[in-house]
Amino acid sequence: MRYRGLGLPALLLPALLSAQQVPPIRPDIRGITPHGAQRGADVEITIRGSNLQNSSEIRFATAKLKAEILNVEHNRVRARVHLDPTAEPGRHDLRLVAPHGSTIAWFEVGARAESVEKEPNNEQSQAQSIEFPVLINGTIRPGDYDHFKFRARAGQTITFDIAAKRFESGVDSVLSLLDENGVEIAYNDDYYWFKDPHLVHKFENAGTYVLRVFGSGESGSENGDYRLTAGLMPQIDYAMPVGGQRGKTQEIQLSGFNLGAIDSAVLGEGIATAQVVSRSDRAAILRLTIPENTPLGLYRLHVGGATLPVPFVVSDLPQIAVTTEVARRKQDAYPVTLPVVANGVIDTPKAGHYFAFRVDEEQDVLLAVDALRINTHLDPIVVLYDASGKRIAYQDDPTPTNSAKRPANVDPHLVVHLKPGKYTAFVRDNSFRGDPAFAYRLTMKRAEPDFMPAIVGSDETLFRGKETIVTIRVRRVEGWNTPVEVWAENLPEGVTAPSKVVVPTEPTHFKGTCAEDNILDGTEVDFPLKVAANAPFSVSRIKFRARGAMNGRTVEHPVIANYWWRNVQKIWGPAETPELYATVIDPPELVFEAPERVPAPGGKATVRLVITRLDDGRAPLEIRALNAPAGVMIEPAMVQPGATLADLKVTATSEKPFSIVLEGRTAGKLLAKSHPILIDTAARAAAPQVISDEN
Ligand SMILES: [Ca+2]
Ligand SMILES: [Ca+2]
Ligand SMILES: [Ca+2]
DSSP: OEEEEOSOOGGGSOHHHHTOOOOOOSOEEEEEESSEEETTOEEEEEEEEESOTTOOEEEESSTTEEEEEEEEETTEEEEEEEEOTTOOSEEEEEEEEETTEEEEEEEEEESSOOEEOOSOOOSGGGOEEOOSSEEEEEEOOTTOEEEEEEEEOTTOEEEEEEESGGGTOSOOEEEEEEOTTSOEEEEESOOSTTSOOEEEEEOSSOEEEEEEEEEGGGOOOTTOEEEEEEESSOEEEEEESSEEETTOEEEEEEEEESGGGOOOEEETTTTEEEEEEEEOSSEEEEEEEOOTTOOSEEEEEEETTOSSOEEEEEESSOEEEOOHHHHOOSTTOEEOOSSEEEEEEOOSTTOEEEEEEEEOSOEEEEEEEESGGGTOOOOEEEEEEOTTSOEEEEEOOSBOTTOTTSOOBOSOEEEEEEOSEEEEEEEEETTOOOOTTOEEEEEEEEOOOEEEEEEEBSEEEEETTEEEEEEEEEEEETTOOSOEEEEEESOOTTEEOOSOEEEOSSOOEEEOTTSOEEEOSSEEEEEEEEEOTTOOOEEEEEEEEEEEEETTEEEEEEOEEEEEETTTTEEEEEOSSOSEEEEEEOOOSEEEEOOSEEEOGGGEEEEEEEEEEOSOOOSOEEEEESOOOTTEEEOOEEEOTTOOEEEEEEEESOOSOEEEOEEEEETTEEEEEOOOEEEETTSOSSOOOOOOOOO
C-alpha cells in the first residue's frame, strides 16, 4: 500500500512532504488468545495489536460465527465469540472494524473441547496433567517452557500437533517428548512449511511422560499463542485420491495412524457425508458421492475425531490413484488417458512416478502438480520425455521459496506444445526426498488457457485528498498469453479509479532475499484509487473484476482479495470475502510512533518518539504530556520543522508505574495524541525486559 499526495501545488509543499509516507495507522492484529474455540461454544477472546482504539465491530464471513466487543483499548480488544454448533471446523477470517480502517486475522473453529495452559509450568516438576484427547491454548513468552504430563500405555501411538505460525502467531515453536527421567525420546521443530512442529510417537513402554513446548532458541512473544492438539485420535496423512469427480461415487483410502475408530467423514460444510467401508489402525476406506452441483475447488474433508481436516479437491476430471510399485519404472510407466488427475504418494527417498500417455492431435498439454496447495511437504518437479526417452520439458518451482515478500509456489505448472505421439511424464521430489505423507496430484490434460486475478491484501484505509495504490496480481495459467484488463466496481462516493488498468503479459521481476533476480509467477500492476478532498467518510466493499480474451474466447473473473500474512510478509491464499474493505478517512496531520512501555529505573525515563508530520510542517511542534500524575515531571519537547525524532525526559518520585498520553501542537493547534505509554518505574536498571515479536 502506498499513498501519494494529490492536487497540491508543488511549490506550497517542501520536497520532504510531497514524498511523505504515512505510517500505518489502521488496526493491526498481532495476536489472539485463544486463537480458536470449539463449535457450539461461547468464548471470550483477547485480540492484541496496535491502533485498535475505537474498534466497533468484529465481522465473520460466515453467519455461523458472531462476536460482540466487550472492551477496547489501543492495544487490546476483548470480545465474546459465539460459535454455532454447525460451524465448519477449520480456519475462518475474523475482521476487526474501526473508524480508521479494518484488518483480518484467522480464527479456528474446532470440533473438540478446549482448555488453557496454567503457568507456572516452566519446570518438568510443574508439568500440567492432561488427559487425551486434548486441545490446549497456550502462549510462549521469551524463555518460556510449557510442560504437560500424561500417561501412555505400551504400544499406543500419540499425535502432538502445534498450530502457531500457521495462525500468524509470534512464536517458532518446538516440541520435545521426555520420559520420567527427563530424557528426551522424541523431538520436532519445523514439520510444516512455516515452522510449526508435529510429532507422532509410538510408545514402546507404559509410563508417565512429559511433553515440552518451547520457542526455537528460547524465542517467544506476548503474541506467541499456540494451539496444541494431542491424543490417540485418528492422524490422517492423506486421502487417496486427494480429490474426486463431482457427480460420481468413489472410494477414498485414508492413510495414517489410529484410524480404527473412524466412524464418519463430511466434505466441506455438510456438502456430502462419506460412508466408512472398512477401517483398521493404519488405513480406512470411505465411499463418497460428490453432488453434481458442488462448486469446483479445494475443500476440507472432516473425518470424525481426526487431528486435522484433510485437504480434498473437487474436480471435473477423472481421478486415478497409483502406488510406487506400479509407476516406479520409466520402461513400464503407468498408462493413462488424458484428461486425468493422477494421485500418488512419493513414499520413499528417490521414488518417482512415471505415466505414459498418447497425444492424437497436435495440442498444448498441461502437466500441473498440486502439493503445497494440498498442504503436503513434497517439493515436486515434473519432467516430460518423448517416445525416444529424451527429456523435452521440465519444471520445478514457478516462484522460488526464498523470494522475499513474494508468495512461494513450489507446485509445477508446465504447458508444452506436443505433436501426436507417445510421451512419458515423471514426478518426484526436487531433492529426492520421500515420506509416507508426500501425497500429490498430477493433472494431465489439454491446456485451457485461463488466469487467476488477486488483490494483494484485503483492506485499505483511503485518505481524503490522496491516492492509494492497490496491488493487483494476475497469474496466468494453462498457457494464457494475452493482456488482462482490471476494473473496479462499487466505488464509494468521492473515490475514482481508471476505467481499466491493463495487466501486460510480461511477468514481474523482483529481487530475492540475496538480491538475486527472480521472476514472479504472474504480473503485478498498480491500481490507483483517488479520493476527493470532500469524499464522505465511509466503509465499503470495493469489487474488482478482470477480463481477457484469447483464441476468440473471452474469460471474466472476480478479483479475489488475498490474505497478507504478516509473520512471513507474504500473501497467502484467498480471504473468505473477495472484495477489498475500504475505509475513507481524513489523513492524519501528525503520527506518533511511541513505545508501549518505557522502563524507568530509579524513576527516570526517556521516551523516544518517531514523528511523522503531514501538516505543512513549517512551525515548530510542541509535545507535552496530558495527564502527568502528582510527583511526576515531564519536560515538554520542542521539535523543529524537518526533525523526525523527539526525546521526552520523565522524572518520577513515586514507585508506582503509571501511564502518560502525549499530545502534539503547532501554533496552538492540536494535531495528534499518542496512545497511552506505560512508564514502568518498577523496572530494574540492569535488565530491561524486551518484548519482541521477532523470531
Ligand atoms: Ca506458557
Ligand atoms: Ca511456561
Ligand atoms: Ca519450529
